[in-house]
Amino acid sequence: MLTTILYRSHICENVSVKSLEDMVSAASRRNGEADVTGILLFNGTHFFQLLEGPDESVSAIYKHICEDTRHYNVVELMRDYAPSRRFGKSGMELFDLREHDRDDVLQTVLDKGTSKYQLIYDDRALQFFRTFVESTEKENYFEIPPAGSWEFIADDAILPPATVTMDSQTECSFAFQPIVDPLAREVVALEALLRTPDGGSPEAWFAGLTGNESYKADLDCKKVAFAMARKLNLREQTLTVNLLPMTLVNIPGAVNFLLQEIEINGLVPEQIIVEFTEREIISRLDAFTDAVRQLKAAGIRVAIEHFGEGFAGLSLLAQFQPDKIKINRDLIRDVHKSGPRQAIIQAIIRCCTSLEITVIAVGVEKAEEWMWLESAGVYQFQGHLFARPCLAGIPAIAWPEKKIPFI
Ligand code: C2E
Numbered sequence: 001m002l003t004t005i006l007y008r009s010h011i012c013e014n015v016s017v018k019s020l021e022d023m024v025s026a027a028s029r030r031n032g033e034a035d036v037t038g039i040l041l042f043n044g045t046h047f048f049q050l051l052e053g054p055d056e057s058v059s060a061i062y063k064h065i066c067e068d069t070r071h072y073n074v075v076e077l078m079r080d081y082a083p084s085r086r087f088g089k090s091g092m093e094l095f096d097l098r099e100h101d102r103d104d105v106l107q108t109v110l111d112k113g114t115s116k117y118q119l120i121y122d123d124r125a126l127q128f129f130r131t132f133v134e135s136t137e138k139e140n141y142f143e144i145p146p147a148g149s150w151e152f153i154a155d156d157a158i159l160p161p162a163t164v165t166m167d168s169q170t171e172c173s174f175a176f177q178p179i180v181d182p183l184a185r186e187v188v189a190l191e192a193l194l195r196t197p198d199g200g201s202p203e204a205w206f207a208g209l210t211g212n213e214s215y216k217a218d219l220d221c222k223k224v225a226f227a228m229a230r231k232l233n234l235r236e237q238t239l240t241v242n243l244l245p246m247t248l249v250n251i252p253g254a255v256n257f258l259l260q261e262i263e264i265n266g267l268v269p270e271q272i273i274v275e276f277t278e279r280e281i282i283s284r285l286d287a288f289t290d291a292v293r294q295l296k297a298a299g300i301r302v303a304i305e306h307f308g309e310g311f312a313g314l315s316l317l318a319q320f321q322p323d324k325i326k327i328n329r330d331l332i333r334d335v336h337k338s339g340p341r342q343a344i345i346q347a348i349i350r351c352c353t354s355l356e357i358t359v360i361a362v363g364v365e366k367a368e369e370w371m372w373l374e375s376a377g378v379y380q381f382q383g384h385l386f387a388r389p390c391l392a393g394i395p396a397i398a399w400p401e402k403k404i405p406f407i
Pocket of ligand 1: 177192193194201202203218221241242243244275277305306326329362363364365382383384385389
């Protein structure tokens with residue numbers, strides 16, 4: 001199988017342009033032996049490279065490139081497969097864009113096309129070349145500092161965790177995980193995550209429940225979430241709970257039940273956010289939209305979680321606008337290294353900014369993921385980087401502190 005990888009990266013300050021020539025001749029030898037084509041563009045700050053050849057060789061060379069300390073912020077832009085080569089000659093060629101006319105570079109790249117049918121103008125790889133040469137995407141290159149430039153210091157103000165024990169009749173428990181604005185050092189909300197009494201996952205708790213049973217149980221267990229919130233003395237803190245969308249549709253009086261339990265536990269509707277997963281098909285969208293209106297009319301805010309993964313996606317935003325959406329870990333994972341994830345998240349942010357919907361990133365585990373997302377305009381985060389869910393308690397939060405460089 002023939003594989004094409006395109007990436008861009010940032011040159012390190014201490015790398016001289018002269019040393020690039022040595023790098024290119026070494027790479028040319030290595031690529032030649034592996035039957036891989038390399039076309040490298042350099043604009044004085046950024047590299048842009050195409051690698052094309054047998055899948056295993058291209059992947060091995062790309063892995064080696066990612067580990068090279070002469071550049072950083074390596075972002076994979078495209079990984080594609082083709083029946084035959086776009087570019088014929090194996091080895092490595094460098095074009096320094098400061099020394100060549102843009103149109104000449106593009107024409108030279110095009111002339112290198114050796115596919116059976118001439119390299120076509122709307123070929124994705126070629127379009128990527130054009131975009132780089134013309135610098136039209138430059139405002140989307142977020143140059144994030146190395147992970148080690150921040151340290152994460154646990155907030156000991158709430159250590160040890162304030163745990164709460166429910167009576168033995170209670171058949172479920174909740175773990176609490178904060179959603180934070182790290183630079184403002186603010187806890188935006190606490191999310192109550194369903195657990196079995198011994199701390200098992202929501203899937204484990206729902207296992208065995210079928211049809212309407214699971215909707216009824218989903219609603220009933222919120223009683224425990226609100227009671228735990230009262231015992232944890234949340235005061236005005238925003239509390240987020242989860243519901244299957246069809247719970248609101250299938251269980252008569254669901255909204256009134258929630259309002260009643262909120263009041264019994266000394267909370268107010270304005271501090272509650274109900275999150276709906278987008279993973280479940282909403283079969284009666286009108287009834288669901290109506291229930292959401294009732295929640296909002298009572299002062300409860302609404303969020304869509306796992307946004308972009310499920311059945312409704314963007315069309316759900318056209319039907320009703322939530323106050324918040326949560327982007328799931330599948331898109332967040334290694335976002336700093338992935339061009340496709342960056343493009344999708346930027347589109348979600350643009351769309352939500354136009355609609356004044358807050359975006360929350362979920363499952364943030366790495367400092368680089370957090371830094372890239374902050375640069376892109378996300379300010380609210382939930383993830384192990386800051387705090388793990390704590391069973392029946394509020395965990396300590398690790399706040400980021402910028403390291404002062406050693407002089
Ligand atoms: P969610 O609301 O998006 O909750 C976040 C999930 O991501 C939680 O999984 C949390 O433990 C996990 N998480 C948070 N930070 C990280 C991280 O940095 N890395 C990784 N790998 N995971 C992280 P959990 O508790 O297993 O919940 C999974 C999903 O179950 C929730 O996603 C929510 O959709 C659903 N859920 C939770 N409680 C309830 C409930 O009471 N009712 C219903 N219907 N669904 C619930």
